Amino acid sequence: MQPTRTSAVLETGRDWLDHVARNSPARLALMVFASIIAVFTVLLSLPAATASGERAPFVDALFTATSAVCVTGLVTVDTASYWSTFGQAVILVGIKIGGLGVMTLASILGLAVSRRIGLTQRMLAASETKTTRLGEVGSLIRAVVVASLVIEGALTVVLVPRFLALGEPVGTSLWHGLFMALSIFNNAGFVIIDGGLLPHVGDWWLGLPIVVGTAVGAIGFPVILDVARSLRDRRRRPPWTRWNLHTKLTLSTYGLLMVASVVAIGAFEWTNPNTFGPLDLDEKVLASLVQGTNPRSSGLATVDTGEMREATWFVTDALMFVGGGSASTAGGIKVTTFAVLLLAIVAEARGDRDVEAFGRRIGSSTVRLAVSVAFLGATLVGVATLALLTLTEYNLDVVLFEVISAFATVGLSTGITPHLPDAGKYVLSALMFAGRTGTMTLAAALAIRERRRVIRMPNERPVIG
Amino acid sequence: MQPTRTSAVLETGRDWLDHVARNSPARLALMVFASIIAVFTVLLSLPAATASGERAPFVDALFTATSAVCVTGLVTVDTASYWSTFGQAVILVGIKIGGLGVMTLASILGLAVSRRIGLTQRMLAASETKTTRLGEVGSLIRAVVVASLVIEGALTVVLVPRFLALGEPVGTSLWHGLFMALSIFNNAGFVIIDGGLLPHVGDWWLGLPIVVGTAVGAIGFPVILDVARSLRDRRRRPPWTRWNLHTKLTLSTYGLLMVASVVAIGAFEWTNPNTFGPLDLDEKVLASLVQGTNPRSSGLATVDTGEMREATWFVTDALMFVGGGSASTAGGIKVTTFAVLLLAIVAEARGDRDVEAFGRRIGSSTVRLAVSVAFLGATLVGVATLALLTLTEYNLDVVLFEVISAFATVGLSTGITPHLPDAGKYVLSALMFAGRTGTMTLAAALAIRERRRVIRMPNERPVIG
Numbered sequence: 001m002q003p004t005r006t007s008a009v010l011e012t013g014r015d016w017l018d019h020v021a022r023n024s025p026a027r028l029a030l031m032v033f034a035s036i037i038a039v040f041t042v043l044l045s046l047p048a049a050t051a052s053g054e055r056a057p058f059v060d061a062l063f064t065a066t067s068a069v070c071v072t073g074l075v076t077v078d079t080a081s082y083w084s085t086f087g088q089a090v091i092l093v094g095i096k097i098g099g100l101g102v103m104t105l106a107s108i109l110g111l112a113v114s115r116r117i118g119l120t121q122r123m124l125a126a127s128e129t130k131t132t133r134l135g136e137v138g139s140l141i142r143a144v145v146v147a148s149l150v151i152e153g154a155l156t157v158v159l160v161p162r163f164l165a166l167g168e169p170v171g172t173s174l175w176h177g178l179f180m181a182l183s184i185f186n187n188a189g190f191v192i193i194d195g196g197l198l199p200h201v202g203d204w205w206l207g208l209p210i211v212v213g214t215a216v217g218a219i220g221f222p223v224i225l226d227v228a229r230s231l232r233d234r235r236r237r238p239p240w241t242r243w244n245l246h247t248k249l250t251l252s253t254y255g256l257l258m259v260a261s262v263v264a265i266g267a268f269e270w271t272n273p274n275t276f277g278p279l280d281l282d283e284k285v286l287a288s289l290v291q292g293t294n295p296r297s298s299g300l301a302t303v304d305t306g307e308m309r310e311a312t313w314f315v316t317d318a319l320m321f322v323g324g325g326s327a328s329t330a331g332g333i334k335v336t337t338f339a340v341l342l343l344a345i346v347a348e349a350r351g352d353r354d355v356e357a358f359g360r361r362i363g364s365s366t367v368r369l370a371v372s373v374a375f376l377g378a379t380l381v382g383v384a385t386l387a388l389l390t391l392t393e394y395n396l397d398v399v400l401f402e403v404i405s406a407f408a409t410v411g412l413s414t415g416i417t418p419h420l421p422d423a424g425k426y427v428l429s430a431l432m433f434a435g436r437t438g439t440m441t442l443a444a445a446l447a448i449r450e451r452r453r454v455i456r457m458p459n460e461r462p463v464i465g
Numbered sequence: 466m467q468p469t470r471t472s473a474v475l476e477t478g479r480d481w482l483d484h485v486a487r488n489s490p491a492r493l494a495l496m497v498f499a500s501i502i503a504v505f506t507v508l509l510s511l512p513a514a515t516a517s518g519e520r521a522p523f524v525d526a527l528f529t530a531t532s533a534v535c536v537t538g539l540v541t542v543d544t545a546s547y548w549s550t551f552g553q554a555v556i557l558v559g560i561k562i563g564g565l566g567v568m569t570l571a572s573i574l575g576l577a578v579s580r581r582i583g584l585t586q587r588m589l590a591a592s593e594t595k596t597t598r599l600g601e602v603g604s605l606i607r608a609v610v611v612a613s614l615v616i617e618g619a620l621t622v623v624l625v626p627r628f629l630a631l632g633e634p635v636g637t638s639l640w641h642g643l644f645m646a647l648s649i650f651n652n653a654g655f656v657i658i659d660g661g662l663l664p665h666v667g668d669w670w671l672g673l674p675i676v677v678g679t680a681v682g683a684i685g686f687p688v689i690l691d692v693a694r695s696l697r698d699r700r701r702r703p704p705w706t707r708w709n710l711h712t713k714l715t716l717s718t719y720g721l722l723m724v725a726s727v728v729a730i731g732a733f734e735w736t737n738p739n740t741f742g743p744l745d746l747d748e749k750v751l752a753s754l755v756q757g758t759n760p761r762s763s764g765l766a767t768v769d770t771g772e773m774r775e776a777t778w779f780v781t782d783a784l785m786f787v788g789g790g791s792a793s794t795a796g797g798i799k800v801t802t803f804a805v806l807l808l809a810i811v812a813e814a815r816g817d818r819d820v821e822a823f824g825r826r827i828g829s830s831t832v833r834l835a836v837s838v839a840f841l842g843a844t845l846v847g848v849a850t851l852a853l854l855t856l857t858e859y860n861l862d863v864v865l866f867e868v869i870s871a872f873a874t875v876g877l878s879t880g881i882t883p884h885l886p887d888a889g890k891y892v893l894s895a896l897m898f899a900g901r902t903g904t905m906t907l908a909a910a911l912a913i914r915e916r917r918r919v920i921r922m923p924n925e926r927p928v929i930g
């Protein structure tokens with residue numbers, strides 16, 4: 001009887017998951033993330049989790065758990081020295097679950113949105129009723145898990161020899177390689193190498209996997225899936241002609257932002273005596289690539305962010321706020337949100353009725369969705385900045401940087417996070433949670449409710465600008 | 466023959482004005498503002514314009530002329546002591562012309578927009594051809610001139626006795642009263658009282674006219690006209706039922722922002738020992754009212770802005786960016802732009818197809834226009850901030866404040882403007898010009914061009930957030 005009973009329980013669990021995913025996917029995402037963070041806070045509160053064997057203060061356990069599960073990388077204590085190997089393993093599992101969770105949940109939300117939106121069409125073609133019911137969600141989760149394991153495995157294979165070559169013992173090299181591989185692909189921003197990444201600023205063997213691995217993680221799962229699908233399709237036309245609008249929009253915007261940030265940050269820091277100044281040319285190029293990748297949103301700095309120029313901080317603020325791809329391990333308002341806003345402006349400037357990109361029309365409700373997400377992001381950042389400005393004596397430059405880094409789950413720091421009062425640490429924890437779950441749940445929650453009214457109000461035009 | 470010839474010249478001038486106003490109203494606005502600034506730069510470059518009798522440096526003459534004509538009030542030199550009475554008179558005329566200019570041009574632009582948009586309807590009703598041709602523009606300019614003179618006159622009548630009561634001679638009192646009346650209504654932010662407004666922080670006789678007068682100027686001419694029209698209409702229903710959407714939207718948003726800023730700035734500064742701290746309760750209330758009015762966008766501070774808290778600066782940044790009413794002497798992206806963005810988000814949150822307010826529908830092109838204006842504003846502020854951060858050693862907090870103050874033609878200053886290098890002063894001059902003319906010309910230029918395409922692209926939905 002046991003197997004039947006297990007499968008009955010599984011079936012009930014699946015039913016429940018499917019029910020919630022269908023009916024309140026946004027609430028599901030929030031519940032799941034909050035529960036996972038609670039579990040990891042408890043784990044990090046165990047005395048065994050710290051190197052000293054003393055129980056970590058609640059605020060630090062909560063902050064670190066949130067930072068790990070939200071794949072941010074901001075820390076109130078030094079990851080390499082404060083936590084024990086058990087504690088670091090807990091953080092690693094938190095990163096893995098958080099990274100998987102956000103990709104899965106965002107993908108499920110996307111599915112729910114496209115389902116709800118396709119409702120009218122499907123009601124017309126009333127044939128398919130229960131066939132795709134659980135299959136879709138299940139195969140989606142499987143694809144996410146497989147893809148992330150493959151990429152993380154590849155990164156581990158590249159990184160372990162590097163740590164061996166640096167003279168670390170085999171066990172440590174394996175551990176460091178695995179930890180860094182997961183931290184990189186999940187854009188987690190955690191580092192357990194003693195002394196951090198700063199001594200490795202000129203190390204291409206470490207730097208290139210960071211640049212490529214974080215970019216793949218930050219591009220977003222729908223894009224990875226679509227590109228893989230287009231490559232499997234062996235027709236004559238080149239694969240990119242078969243990409244969907246989301247993939248084209250994400251890749252083009254992501255590419256432009258990548259180039260812009262590498263050039264801008266490289267140019268601003270080139271002669272800074274405290275960052276790029278003392279480096280050789282090839283080290284400067286690598287440092288520009290790594291630091292230019294960071295804002296979207298790996299946060300694995302190889303120079304001291306706190307020593308960067310005010311102008312670099314400001315540019316980084318803007319880049320972090322935009323962030324990476326949808327349903328990725330990156331945060332921010334997402335590159336498609338930014339692209340849709342830009343396209344709306346271009347359409348307005350050209351006097352077009354429709355917002356268009358790559359031969360496709362983008363509906364006005366999508367534009368409003370983008371406005372909503374950007375506005376929610378700006379409001380969260382604004383309120384948190386105001387809170388930290390009143391709670392501390394720090395200036396706007398460092399406060400805004402730390403706040404956007406938390407909101408966009410980047411993990412770059414000018415160095416103030418460990419010195420914040422507890423209230424400030426709670427503000428940043430809440431912001432990491434809101435930033436990680438907020439934009440995607442908001443977008444999903446808004447997209448799936450669309451009321452139709454029979455009576456339309458008369459049109460009137462206020463003066464703008 | 467002379468009268469006929471004059472009227473022929475006038476007629477030609479009117480034809481030209483009407484032609485430009487119809488066909489490229491945005492270019493007209495830019496040309497007019499640039500020419501006026503050039504003339505006033507020359508006037509302020511005369512040796513007679515300075516108190517010392519020495520020729521002012523070009524950068525200071527240009528900056529002051531731009532600040533006056535763009536009714537900003539940021540200064541690189543002290544208005545009361547650096548300029549002669551002739552120089553101050555030049556500034557006053559610059560304020561008057563700039564204030565009139567912006568209200569007139571914005572109103573003409575609004576007319577052009579509504580004309581162009583109403584084109585289809587009017588082509589259907591082909592009767593009215595040339596009747597409203599010049600009449601509209603002419604009567605609009607007349608109404609702007611009359612209304613501003615009446616309000617400025619009233620303010621002068623209130624303020625002159627105040628200066629007499631302070632013991633100033635009759636001539637000085639008249640001069641100070643007239644200058645401050647124009648500076649207040651035009652939200653110019655210039656002060657020629659020796660020692661500035663700081664000694665008058667508890668003076669209700671000076672403070673209340675500032676609060677009320679700047680608010681009337683910042684609400685915008687279309688609103689003043691609409692409210693006046695509704696009051697003349699002597700039907701049973703209360704006047705506000707006859708207001709148009711623009712008036713309702715402006716007044717409600719303006720009112721909410723006013724209350725929010727008075728409460729927020731009052732609360733943050735209440736105990737600051739360098740600003741409100743030493744004041745009595747009634748002085749604190751007045752100071753809250755005046756400083757809460759400043760961001761929209763009078764800039765007549767009665768406490769030292771440079772001594773305010775970081776949190777107050779940040780809140781003020783946001784409020785200044787939004788600014789005042791359209792076609793007013795206030796700057797910023799305008800309260801209607803902000804309101805339309807908020808309404809679009811509310812519509813999205815409620816799942817409505819249309820953006821609605823006060824029983825009226827706001828078209829999706831208006832929403833895109835609001836996005837464009839807000840985005841242009843943010844871009845201008847971002848680029849100028851980046852420029853000043855690289856040109857100087859100042860921190861983000863004071864640079865951002867000064868930049869938004871210039872963009873939104875507010876004139877509040879943390880004190881860095883006089884100490885900027887010349888390049889920085891040119892950046893702020895350009896920003897005052899762009900802020901003053903940019904949002905309204907952009908809005909007009911975009912609104913009047915609307916292409917219709919026969920072929921619509923297939924709809925596709927990228928993932929947002």
Ligand SMILES: [K+]
Pocket residue numbers: 071072073187188189297298299409410411
């Ligand atoms: K991160």
Ligand SMILES: [K+]
Pocket residue numbers: 536537538652653654762763764874875876
């Ligand atoms: K002003």
